Amino acid sequence: MLVAALYNYWIVIALMMIGLFVVILGGNLVKKIIGLNIFQTSVFIFYISVGKVDGGSAPILTEGVELYSNPLPHVLILTAIVVGIATTALALALAIRIKQAYGTIEERDIQTRDSQC
Amino acid sequence: MELLVDIALLGLLLVTAVAIAWARDLLAAVMLAGIYGLLSASFFMVMGAVDVAFTEAAVGAGISPLLMLATLSLTGRFQAGTDTRRVLFSLSLVILVGALLVAATLDMPAFGSPEAPAQQHVAPRYITESMNEIGIPNIVTSVLASYRAYDTLGEVVVIFTAGLGVLALLMSLPPQGEPVRGELLSPMRGHRILRVIGKILIPPILVFALYVQFHGEYGPGGGFQAGVIFAVGFILYAMLFGLDVVARVVSNAVVQVIAAVGVLLYGTVGLLGMLTGNNYLDYRDLAGDPVTGQHIGIIAIELGVGITVASVMMLVFFVFSGQLAGRRAG
The missing domain is CATH 1.20.58 (Methane Monooxygenase Hydroxylase; Chain G, domain 1)
Incomplete structure (x- = not known):
């Protein structure tokens, strides 16, 4: 019973933790950005799961349908996805600049270069 | 099932x-x-x-x-490879945090439960009242473009700012070497099948984007989706035929101006609401009756969203591939 009621959230947590793992493991900056994206998507999945109502249809008003999913999380996540790609682009641009300035995007090498000056 | x-x-x-x-x-x-x-x-x-x-x-x-x-x-x-100590450390940290989060979910309402607190607050009002107040079937668009339009304005400004950030980071440093023209900018140029299929597909993509833009009140869609799809049409064209060919239609400078125009359009519609004596972004009195006013307001700001999203996505792609071209030349 408990599993049936909550498994969705547990998988969200697992995805979130995989994203977090990729981010804190360090190493390549682009890999970190991909990890951050996994983390971000897991939050999206969480919000959409919270907005789901059993038997509810998509929130577009139709004759004869009484039960709808919660539209508010949909609005929040819809805009968050597009904002997410814009900020990802900014992060990738930063990675390109770091590559040009340091010649590498491996975190360890960047720190070594920094401590030398 | x-x-x-x-x-x-x-x-x-x-x-x-x-x-x-x-x-x-x-x-x-x-x-x-x-x-x-x-x-x-x-x-x-x-x-x-x-x-x-x-x-x-x-x-x-x-x-x-x-x-x-x-x-x-x-x-x-x-x-590069990572050392095992670090992997073990990250893994144990992640497992610890995950276990704590799972423990926290035990108090959460069951998945899909209609009695969950998230289903109780403003959502029922949106579902029952939006048809009378806004008059369009897609509740998501009502909330996005009318009830929470101020929120959406913030998101559009964030997208615009991120576009500016990309521009500032990568344009300040001109790509090394002579600017390249021709095939280096479009490695796909030699692929005849891709070019023919691309030419056939791009017009329907753009028309579909416009459909998604203006049908967003009645079905799934709206400015955000349409903007991305519209940009994809241009990006596909740039990948198949080269950046210089696309630049003849929309150059980098034009896209920058258009991105700002979208945000400006959104903001101006908000001000029009104030001119009619209501709050910012309240378009009740833009036309004779409130529902028509809402319609006009929503179409205008969705257009602003679409314009900004499309041009920022195109801008980011142009700047990125500009860097790529510079590197290939250098």
């Missing part, structure tokens, strides 16, 4: 995420990230979040891997 689809999709998401974490080859990781985007879009569809699924399919499976691939070709494809 729905439960099975749900579990299958979540399982696939989990497997893909593990594979991404595992992959040492970043090209593979990016391709898997594209699959991950498509899977999450399918999951949103199952959850009844059609507008969200639409956006995620265009962004997560389309533009995001494209930008990452462009970055990889500048920064290198393989990542």
